[in-house]
Amino acid sequence: EPALLALASDRNWPLKFFSGDELKAQSVPNPSAVVAAEVGCPSVAEAAALSAAGSGAELRLEKQISRGQPGEGAVTTAIAAAPQPWAPQRGHLHLIGAGPGALNQLTPAAQQALASSSAWVGYGLYLDLLEPLRRADQVRFDGQLTKEKERCQQALELARQGVVVALISSGESGMYGMAGLALEQWLALASQEQPNFSVHPGISAFQMAAARLGAPLMHDLCTISLSDRLTPWELIEQRLKAAAQGDFVVALYNPRSRDRHWQLGRAVELLLEHRPANTPAAICRQLSRSDEALQIHPLAELPLEAVDMFSLVLIGNSTTRFEHGQMVTPRGYPGAELS
Known part of the structure; x- marks a missing residue:
């Protein structure tokens, strides 16, 4: 698609591609048998718009065919509204093991991930221990004890919106921490909605x-x-x-x-x-x-x-x-x- 690639590059717009199977999975108002026979799926524009906008998206403009000068072909467009804020960049969810509490026991990799994250999510006590490292431009989201599922959902939702997020556990996040639950929720997302996912180990008790x-x-x-x-x-x-x-x-x-x-x-x-x-x-x-x-x-x-x-x-x-x-x-x- 040289024209699409050139347009996206010229305008600095993100460009997403979807397989025929991904497009066929979308329910659209205007499927076409002609299109299905030609490209293997009954919709391209509407299905691609819904796929790009993510789960729960709604079509705001059904497919429109615009024709140029004779011999120049046509372009089909559709517009879908995403249910949550969307960013062109892919978000990143960092699972961070904060160690037992002292800042000098935090691994360099964990410190790097914390520094790169715009949002910190965790149980309030754990965030308090790391507070000396937080910059003024980094937002913290304090969670409650026993509300691990909600903390994972909040962190993952922010990352889906393009934010770089640190989800913080004490000790080692992969050991009685948040890594397993966060990974289960991440795996349940459609592939195009999954942010980047990294686990940074910490010193366990x-x-x-x-x-x-x-x-x-x-x-x-x-x-x-x-x-x-x-x-x-x-x-x-x-x-x-x-x-x-x-x-x-x-x-x-x-x-x-x-x-x-x-x-x-x-x-x-x-x-x-x-x-x-x-x-x-x-x-x-x-x-x-x-x-x-x-x-x-x-x-x-x-x-x-x-x-x-x-x-x-x-x-x-x-x-x-x-x-x-x-x-x-x-x-x-x-x-x-x-x-």
Whole structure:
């Protein structure tokens, strides 16, 4: 289409192309059997206008055929109205893991993505921690706790409108964060409506806990969330039993909250069935923040009341020991030489 390419280049207009299958999927008021026989789909102008305008678009001008001078051919046009603001550039949704809280624990890639984003979307507390990095021209959209779906929808809608958006999770966005839900919603969009999508990893709480404690993760480990808001407790208990039987080092996320106070005690009971009562267990609270606190206790004496929603509980395996203020899990099995 040299004429269309030249016109778009001359006027600096965006130019979109659609396959015959994409055009055939649109319901139009003026399908043409002649056009279908010629190009393989019953509509081009109306179907292309609706496709370009996105889901929920409405035709404002049905197809009009304009003819030039004899021998110059004709052009068919149609106009559709998009249901939301539209930008010529493709938006970008950045999934950012903000790490445990301290700005010096934010990865360079995450800092770059934050700097390039015009809009920041996230839970208010997480945005507050990053506030020193936000410029005056960057808009923040504060979300509420437990409203993850709504935050993803808001961020994705902004990106669909051509905005570069940072959707922010604490820790690592691909681990109990927003990346999975955002990707599911992104995949549900038609391909022409999908903004660019990038995930920028962050330091998770279990990694920061390990750094503070010494070297507790030198052997196989697993992470388990004790929150049964999205996962049935029966399934969580199965995973705890398997981790206990497999002698994994275990990092417990979401261990206890005001409304969930018994699950941590049950998890400790299950783990004690397969490892010594004196197994080191650490309560790691507000890691890398101003009120950071670490406690290490024998597993059988873990003070459950000291644990809250800002805590991670890290429990060693049967070989983990605590010496000279350091928690270490030998890399080899009992009796094997460390290497």
